[in-house]
Amino acid sequence: MKSMYRSTDDLIHVVPLNDLREHETSIACWCHPTPDEEEPCVIIHNALDQREKYESGELREH
């Protein structure tokens, strides 16, 4: 399940709900969000439980 937020720079962030870690509505989010291929103003965030897709060594706990 996902939720959508509009950030101050007018991008739409699609963020996984109930993820293990809170997301920022920013392209600088810890999950390395990427723009949607068809809608570049839509930023897709990655769930923490899919972290094998990218390097997790720099992730920090709160």
Ligand SMILES: [Zn+2]
């Ligand atoms: Zn994120």
